Amino acid sequence: MALTPEQQAEIEAARAEPRPTLRAVAPGMEAQLHIAHPILDHGLIRVVDYMGDDGAICQAARVSYGRGTKAVSDDRGLIRYLMRHWHSTPFEMCEVKFHVKLPIFVARQWIRHRTANVNEYSARYSVLDREFYIPAPEQLAAQSRTNNQGRGQLLEGAEAQRVLDILREDATRAYDHYEDMLTPDPEAGKQGLARELARMNLPANVYTQWYWKVDLHNLFHFLRLRADHHAQYEIRIYAEKMAEIVKDWVPLAYEAFADYRLGAASLSAQARAVLKRRLAGETVTEETSGMSKGEWREFVEEWG
Amino acid sequence: MALTPEQQAEIEAARAEPRPTLRAVAPGMEAQLHIAHPILDHGLIRVVDYMGDDGAICQAARVSYGRGTKAVSDDRGLIRYLMRHWHSTPFEMCEVKFHVKLPIFVARQWIRHRTANVNEYSARYSVLDREFYIPAPEQLAAQSRTNNQGRGQLLEGAEAQRVLDILREDATRAYDHYEDMLTPDPEAGKQGLARELARMNLPANVYTQWYWKVDLHNLFHFLRLRADHHAQYEIRIYAEKMAEIVKDWVPLAYEAFADYRLGAASLSAQARAVLKRRLAGETVTEETSGMSKGEWREFVEEWG
Amino acid sequence: MALTPEQQAEIEAARAEPRPTLRAVAPGMEAQLHIAHPILDHGLIRVVDYMGDDGAICQAARVSYGRGTKAVSDDRGLIRYLMRHWHSTPFEMCEVKFHVKLPIFVARQWIRHRTANVNEYSARYSVLDREFYIPAPEQLAAQSRTNNQGRGQLLEGAEAQRVLDILREDATRAYDHYEDMLTPDPEAGKQGLARELARMNLPANVYTQWYWKVDLHNLFHFLRLRADHHAQYEIRIYAEKMAEIVKDWVPLAYEAFADYRLGAASLSAQARAVLKRRLAGETVTEETSGMSKGEWREFVEEWG
Amino acid sequence: MALTPEQQAEIEAARAEPRPTLRAVAPGMEAQLHIAHPILDHGLIRVVDYMGDDGAICQAARVSYGRGTKAVSDDRGLIRYLMRHWHSTPFEMCEVKFHVKLPIFVARQWIRHRTANVNEYSARYSVLDREFYIPAPEQLAAQSRTNNQGRGQLLEGAEAQRVLDILREDATRAYDHYEDMLTPDPEAGKQGLARELARMNLPANVYTQWYWKVDLHNLFHFLRLRADHHAQYEIRIYAEKMAEIVKDWVPLAYEAFADYRLGAASLSAQARAVLKRRLAGETVTEETSGMSKGEWREFVEEWG
Incomplete structure (x- = not known):
């Protein structure tokens, strides 16, 4: 991913002016805010906003348990207890908003997680950019023979080259035609096809982007499924970056999640x-x- | 859409054997069950199952209002009262499950309605069929000049022909390459690309299918947005067929919906x-x- | 409501130390943060945290509409356009968390709004406080004769006095018995009833409290129903205070909401x-x- | 619970007339339909409607996995695979609607499960019945000394008797006063308090009722938490009856649930x-x- 100079300037501007707030502040997340992490060849993920920290989880849990929580007085113990016993509501008290740029076939898996808020770039209103995901050679794998939903050995030599050529050429041609169909040319008697129709010619590896907002409980659920080794590489790589970000944001909650979910059996x-x-x-x-x-x-x- | 003889036989088998039930039965919906309605060039929609009828809405409302509902004694008046005053929960007591075959760019709009249950055909597990949406000439419209998300005049003559040729040829070529990349050929040293990767070459007009289950309140919300004239034709045509089906299913609720939502200002x-x-x-x-x-x-x- | 000195000190501590953040800051909401607004006789509502501002709504909308939004360049016009055309997702990009103290019969209405996150004080874990809602004389109304769910004229004289006496005495007695049943007294051979059982003796006007977190779109939906004159006074008074707070937080969105929902027909x-x-x-x-x-x-x- | 003769007649009428349907029919559930199971002293649970069966789960899964599911050809194996690997969406394809009568303090726990549809009896519109939950002697337990949310030894002798007396007398008095406040008496100058106010005098053990509709995946989630031995007895007893009903409805899915969730570690x-x-x-x-x-x-x- 190469940010445009304009985007880079926006990020720098957003990071240039800290302002005072009376809200909970998570220092590890402030260090992450707005910064674009490149993912795949043209994708990115970055934190746009967040609410709450480890303390907010405990604050909510202590409202629930009232005086009954005196026994578990330290935050780390309380958070591990909540995670261990599937008390999910205190984790819902934290919220995060990401800006994500991702190929459409990844977006289609991602959107299946329904408990999130989404604003996606609309190809009815606007023209998509000329950007496609082409796998790196070390991701160009054959169908697994034992796992219906997995990858086997890497493709090599002529087959690998041929696949990369096809993906590149088909995407390029599709985009050329997309642009061509869209473009009015009054002299040639061309009105230009409606955007909502022209987009249907674009392949599933074209990039889209969205704002995706989710609470921490549902984000953990997403990460458990998508940072897992069964998940397709192209979504897992986003999930892994998000997991790193969450670790910076709510280190105690992340540690409990790693022990009781990611590493659990x-x-x-x-x-x-x-x-x-x-x-x-x-x-x-x-x-x-x-x-x-x-x-x-x-x-x-x-x-x- | 042409059903395969196998699918046609399944539908006939499903309709051949009525079985006794003690549940509420909606006669208009029984007449609809399993029958595939063709939509667009290869799409379809059909009712696979349903729960409840107009009576179920009233039954639930009467639980809520207890003795207080004596005043509104007839079902039609009660249902109109509920709709008029945005009492939505009784409408949630009815549920319907559709089988839908639809182009991916339509599926991507549709899935944004989050309060539904979905099982979609997975192109990680299985190979997609060679079926693409190509607009009929009377849908091949130019970008509207006044409405960023709408269509203007129809394309004509050479431009129309050229667009149709592009859509057909690009889809055909993309599918040929998809198949080719997938197919192992040991003699030629080809392992065959993983399905989860090969699919990225397919354009957004390839057809997918899913089971989509939703309650009546949320279905009405979907219809209000998608059977509206602002909606893109390719999703509206599904919504309009669903509206007809709902009218057969719960005629009183549909009439109230038409008066208080669809036709309302x-x-x-x-x-x-x-x-x-x-x-x-x-x-x-x-x-x-x-x-x-x-x-x-x-x-x-x-x-x- | 009288805050305990301990609570008052906590609020002052929370407001004493602004910290720098790189997130969007809403000045009107910073002025509200943590401050407890008294509601009814012992209730309160206060903002504990928030995410986003009017700008965040526009930022998300501009991602969706991409270059297509150039036409609507000012924030106020864009927000009004979104509200007018029921484009709800950009409003979901703002989030707020309230701390609320409220009678149980109000909490039971409130919780029916399902798209929110909640942590409620648990009377299984902890002992509830001796605090009950007793209506002020100007709220002590007779059953409406024309509206099954409404109030009519004020009660007066002996009837009013008698009702207030009953409510006070029954609540006091119920709480005395609650405490008595809970309290172990080994000398008298009393073990003390389990909290999860003893609470069943408390009436619906006892106060509970919770953290309630919701996005702006769903909050507007809540306010439309609960700040409406059809809503019961005891929940409407909370909704009205929340409406004032929202006006401070996102003034442009609130204005659009007032024009297109609250004041609309x-x-x-x-x-x-x-x-x-x-x-x-x-x-x-x-x-x-x-x-x-x-x-x-x-x-x-x-x-x- | 004693059904009124009117209710009993309604149930018999509902069960008297099987009607033909082309939908999936679950024989074990037909045997359950409408029948009221008594729970606690005045509560009940009964199935009012349902959609789908074990076959519907497999049908949906086979749409998702397409030709890829040939390997898992039998329904039992497929359902266990889905449950083991947390593939939850096929279980969402089944739906059930219960009529439940339950004490308010139980309803308050129950409603925290948000992914369900609910119509509750409204005490704004109607007058609640004179029915309260009084624990049986074998449920009258002391607070646990080791578990903040649990019960310890049974109360005995004078303490038990005293607790039961308090619960009965306070409930009776509260209801007498509720009725009294509600009742207009023009000769005595009494208008009668609004129902929405009078209800606040009733204790948390008064019975309410609702229709509760949920999909099978979310019902399993409910049962995992509420049929668990950590759950309070008064909600667990409902969950256990629901578990029996589900076993009759979808025996294969229930077996998988029992092995991979209820009995799992x-x-x-x-x-x-x-x-x-x-x-x-x-x-x-x-x-x-x-x-x-x-x-x-x-x-x-x-x-x-």
Whole structure:
């Protein structure tokens, strides 16, 4: 991503003038504000605004539990307790707004998370820029043979080159035609196609952008699904950057999230029973586990 | 849209065997169930399931108002009262599930309505069909000169032909390349690109499909925005068919919706005051209206 | 409401130390932050945090409309345009968090607005305070004879006195018993009832408190319903104070809301047609209006 | 709960006339429809309507995964896969509507689940019935000394009797006064207090009722929190009955829910590491576990 000089100037202007506020301020997030992090070849993510900090989570929890929270007096312990016991509402008290530039096929996955506020660039009103996502060679992978939704080995040599050429040429031609259809030329008797129609010629790797605002609880839910290794690389790379930003913003909440969600494991009733039998010294096999073949395979991947 | 013989057989099978139920049954909706209505060139919409009827709206309202509803004893009057006074919760007691096949650029507008449940065909797991939306000649319009988000005159002659050729050829080529990139060919040293990557080459007029489930209140909200003449034709045509279906399903609620939303007008405080002055015989001009130029223009369009 | 000295000290501490931020700052809202506004006899409302300002609404709208918004260059015009055309998403880009102390029967109405984040004081964890809402004499009204959900004339004399005595005495007794049931007394063989059970003895006018966080679009929706004269006085008085606060926070958005929602009128298809006939000089009667009796009565109340 | 003869007759009428439908029918749910299950002393829960069955979950999943689902061909395996991998959207394709009668303090917990549709009996419009929840002796427990939100030993003897007397007498007196304040008596110069005011005298154990409609995914979320042993008995008893009903409705989905949610265990990153060390033969202590005191205590409760 190359910011235009105009955009760069806007960011610098926004960062140049701190103003006094009586609100909670998160120093780690102030350091992030407005700065554009490049993602993929033309994408970006940056924090535009935020509300709350670790203290705001505790403040809300203490309203709920009133005098009953005296026992858990330190913030870190309280936040870990809330996360461990799925008390999600205090995390909803923090809010963040991102500006994101991303390919349309990524935007289509992202928007499935419904509990967020979105303003997207409208290709009915305006003309999209000539920017497409072309994967880097180290992301150009074959279909996985074992995983219906995953990637296998990298493409190499002529195949890789051919794929990159196709993606580049088709996107370029599509955009040339998009521009051509849009452009009126009275002398040639051309009125110019409506923008809301012309856009249909553009491929799913064209970049769009939006403002995306979400509370911390729902952001954690997004990150759990999208910063996961099962997620498609092209959305995961955004999620990973957001995770870093969240760590700067609410370090205690992020640590609890990492321990109780990202790094956690979920055991089915059967898996739980098998582990207890193993801890008691028993050897459990697929046959005696009560699990199906697929369940056992996933269990053994984790627990040996 | 041409249904495959397999799909047609499924629909006939689903309609062949009525089964007894103790639930509320809406006869007009039973007549609609499963039947595929063609929309655009390859799209469709059909009702897959539904819950509730006009009676269910009244039943819920009567729980809320208890003995207090005796005064409004007939269903039609009660439903109109609820609609008129924005009592939306009784309308949420009805639910409907559609199967929709639609171009991706339409799906991207549609999904912005967040209060619905969606399962979309996944191009990570599966290969999309070779089907694209190509506008009919009577939809091939130029950009409006007065409305940033609208269409103007129809394109004609050479320009129209050229646009249609571009859309068809670019879509065909993009799909040929999509298929080619996907297809492994061990002899030629081709592994085949991952589906989640190959899809990025497809244009926004390729068709996708989904199950979309929504309650009646939120469906009315969707219809108010999308069956409106400001909506883009390619989504409005779906909304209009849905409106017809809803009319068969809950005729009393639909009539109230038509009178109090679709056919209704909203007056700003200024417009309200101007109308009262006019009714009292005064001649009001833009200057004395308290409205801005744009507000006055929109007011005059409606009220002369 | 009397704040405890401890609470007063907290508020003063929170207001004493402005800190620098790079976020959007709304001066009118900074002046409001943390300050407790007394509502009813023991209630309060105060702003605990906020995100965004009028500029944030425009910033988001300009992302959506891209270059297409050049035409509407000033913020006031753009915000009015958005409000007039029900473009709600830019208003969702602002967020506010309130601390509210309110009687339980008010809280039960309030919580029906689902698109907000809430942390309420928990009477499972903690003991509720001895504070009850007792209406002021000028709010002690009889049941309306014409409106099932409204108030009529004020109660007077002996009846008023008797009602106030009942409310005070029953609340006092209920709280005395609550405390008594809760209190262990080992010498008397009393263990003390669980808090989660004892609370069931408290009446609906006991005060609770919560943090309530909502975006501006949904707050406007709340205010439209609850600052309306049909709303019960005991919730309307909170809504009216919130409306004043919002006016300080986002003056342009509030003005548009006042003009296009609060002060606006909605015309059914029938009412619209009748007004047009009247403007054309026709005299329209109930019989020729196409309206039901109730619809006509409501129409005449507004339009004579 | 005693149904009135009128209510009983309505239920019998609703069950008397099966009608033909072309929708999915769940036989186990048809057997449940309309039947009122008594809960607590005057409460009830009953299914009023439903949409979908186990097959509807699979149908939606197969739309999402298209041809990619051929591998998982049987419904049970597919549903377990969806549940195991948190693919929640197919479960949202089923919907259920309950009629519930419940004490207000239970309703206040219940309503915190926001993703549902609700129509509650309105005490502004109508007069509440003279029905209060009085705990059975085996539920009359002392405050737990170790758990801020739990119950300890049962109350006995004089204390138990005294508590029951207080609850009964205060509720009776409050209701007598409610009725008295409401009742106009022109001869005595009494107008009768507005219903919206009089209700504030009623305690939190008075019964209310509502229609509550929710999709299966969100119902499972509700059941996970409210059928849990940490939940207060008075809401858990409703959740347990709902769980039985769901088991009759969608037996495959319920089985997966029981195995992967209700009976499952969640391991933090630390707990996961400790279990692996134990399985490898190491003895791990609190000191070497990386856990806090509270975390270790909860871990040992489960894993010894």
